[in-house]
Amino acid sequence: MRSALIVLLLLVILTPVTHAADWLSWRKVGDATLTWGPFSVYTSQLRTPDGQYTGPGQNQALIITYKRDISRDDLVDATRDQWQALGILKREPQSESWLRMLHSLWPDVVPGTQLVFVFDDKQGQFWYRASATQKTFTPLGPRQSEAFSTHFLAIWLDPNTQYPALRQQLIGGEK
Numbered sequence: 001m002r003s004a005l006i007v008l009l010l011l012v013i014l015t016p017v018t019h020a021a022d023w024l025s026w027r028k029v030g031d032a033t034l035t036w037g038p039f040s041v042y043t044s045q046l047r048t049p050d051g052q053y054t055g056p057g058q059n060q061a062l063i064i065t066y067k068r069d070i071s072r073d074d075l076v077d078a079t080r081d082q083w084q085a086l087g088i089l090k091r092e093p094q095s096e097s098w099l100r101m102l103h104s105l106w107p108d109v110v111p112g113t114q115l116v117f118v119f120d121d122k123q124g125q126f127w128y129r130a131s132a133t134q135k136t137f138t139p140l141g142p143r144q145s146e147a148f149s150t151h152f153l154a155i156w157l158d159p160n161t162q163y164p165a166l167r168q169q170l171i172g173g174e175k
Contacts, residue, residue: 023061023118024137027051032169040067044156046170053171056150056157059120062170065132066109076103082155085162098148105141115140117152124149 026047034041046053047061076099083089089096105126109115112131117124126140144152154161161167 023047023059023116023120026059026061029053029060030170030172032166034163034166041070042066042068044166044170046157053157056153057122060153061116061118062153062156063114063116066113066115067111069108069110071108072103072106075106075109079152079155082162083151086151086154086158086160088151088154092147092151094147095151098151101141117149119149119153122146122149124152 026049029046029048029051030053031043031045033043043065045063045065047063048054049059053060079102080089080099083092083095083099092098106115107113107128112133114127114129114132114137116127116129116137118127123146124144126144127137128140129137156163156170157167159167
């Protein structure tokens with residue numbers, strides 16, 4: 001009985017690391033930097049298992065490395081603004097509860113903080129690393145629904161994104 005409990009405990013502890021290792025080995029599709037005036041806000045990278053972007057339903061990881069201090073309030077407000085521009089707030093009744101969930105999950109970020117959103121098996125998962133000196137990523141919150149996941153990734157990957165040049169670079173187009 002005791003050895004079964006130890007094995008179960010090890011499985012629970014190692015499962016997040018195993019899932020993180022999966023997407024960390026995926027190939028880069030593209031990368032981009034978001035600037036605001038003369039300031040770099042973040043760098044981003046899109047990865048897929050084969051290094052090709054074929055659309056919103058495929059397994060993918062969006063890695064964002066922040067270059068500035070940004071509060072969680074500002075991150076959530078920026079998400080709200082992007083969803084507003086894409087029409088998601090208007091057509092998705094759950095969007096306000098999703099924004100509250102993001103506010104409860106996300107930390108304030110500082111230069112070097114990485115937030116990652118991984119979409120695989122029709123669900124999404126946020127991952128966090130305080131800085132590049134930290135060796136592992138930590139999962140943030142539970143896995144997210146397919147609806148939330150596709151709407152979240154639409155901020156960067158929808159053809160109607162507010163940042164078409166950034167989208168083009170992320171999906172492997174010209175820089």
